[in-house]
Amino acid sequence: MPSHSDMSATAPVSAMRPRVLVADDDPASRHFLRDGLRSLGAHAQVCGDGATALAHARAEAFDLLLLDCRMPGAGALEVLAGLGRDPQAGSSGCIAVATTAELTPRDRQALLAAGFSEILLKPCGLADLRRLLALTQPECPDADILDDQAALSSSGDATTMRALRSLLREELILLERELEPLSRDPVAFGERLHRLRSSCGFCGAAALSARTAWLQQQLSQHHVRPAAVARFCKTLRATLQALHR
Structure with missing residues (x-):
């Protein structure tokens, strides 16, 4: 210590x-x-x-x-x-x-x-x-976007990790398209974020997992502001960029 x-x-x-x-x-x-x-x-x-x-x-x-x-x-x-x-x-x-x-x-x-x-x-x-x-800060550092070691520990091997990350990439592309109308439906948005948080954990997407948890907290308090959704979207796009590399 x-x-x-x-x-x-x-x-x-x-x-x-x-x-x-x-x-x-x-x-x-x-x-x-x-x-x-x-x-x-x-x-x-x-x-x-x-x-x-x-x-x-x-x-x-x-x-x-x-x-x-x-x-x-x-x-x-x-x-x-x-x-x-x-x-x-x-x-x-x-x-x-x-x-x-x-x-x-x-x-x-x-x-x-x-x-x-x-x-x-x-x-x-x-x-x-x-x-x-x-992870609790408004802007998560780029180094926390993807954690390969955490993803390998969760998935077991590199092939499974790549398959899970491919599914996450597809999920994020769809979510980005639907984000604006979805953010106006707190119940549906909350359910979508719950599923996303689990996917992020298995793929080592630490920053997006933390941002998702942060947005869930905003939803639970019934005061999701446009700035909060914008920050979430920024981290989502950064994660998509990292997944495309």
């Missing part, structure tokens, strides 16, 4: 302070994640079990949830499912990342299918936390 001196020397990810909920039953992991996130300029709140995490996520609007897969009472999957059943929750639809020390390809697929944007393997470093915090 990085030392406290290393953390204090690290520049914040942004002048804005993302609000992050860290839920982990391991005290050492909680301590590192909290201090690491704070050193990067985030506001980090921590708890040690799933029930408390769900209560916090319902009561407050976080920008990012870091949820351990195995916690007393409820793990990451159960917490996210509980949030999904409560559209009025403060953190409904926000970016969620599952954290775990062990991850099989089947586990990864289940987590992505459940709606997690990414999976963070522990132990991790400050570079991993910076990458996750970047």
Whole structure:
């Protein structure tokens, strides 16, 4: 783990302070994640079990949830499912990342299918936390458009990855054409975004997955602005460009 001196020397990810909920039953992991996130300029709140995490996520609007897969009472999957059943929750639809020390390809697929944007393997470093915090920013960096390593972990091999990305490319071309009328129908738009988020996870489209989660949160709060749709469209086009390379 990085030392406290290393953390204090690290520049914040942004002048804005993302609000992050860290839920982990391991005290050492909680301590590192909290201090690491704070050193990067985030506001980090921590708890040690799933029930408390769900209560916090319902009561407050976080920008990012870091949820351990195995916690007393409820793990990451159960917490996210509980949030999904409560559209009025403060953190409904926000970016969620599952954290775990062990991850099989089947586990990864289940987590992505459940709606997690990414999976963070522990132990991790400050570079991993910076990458996750970047997903909460209005403009996601180009480096996060496609993550080949994440896609290969999800799909199992390069041939399957290319096939899934081809399907995603077709999906995005169609969505771009239908985006304007679709954005005027919150129910249909929400269903389309839910499906897209899962596809992004399997294809390693990290930036679009985060932007989709962000737009889902806007929809859940019933105030999707044209600027929000424009930002989503910009990331969609950037992803399409990356998929065409």
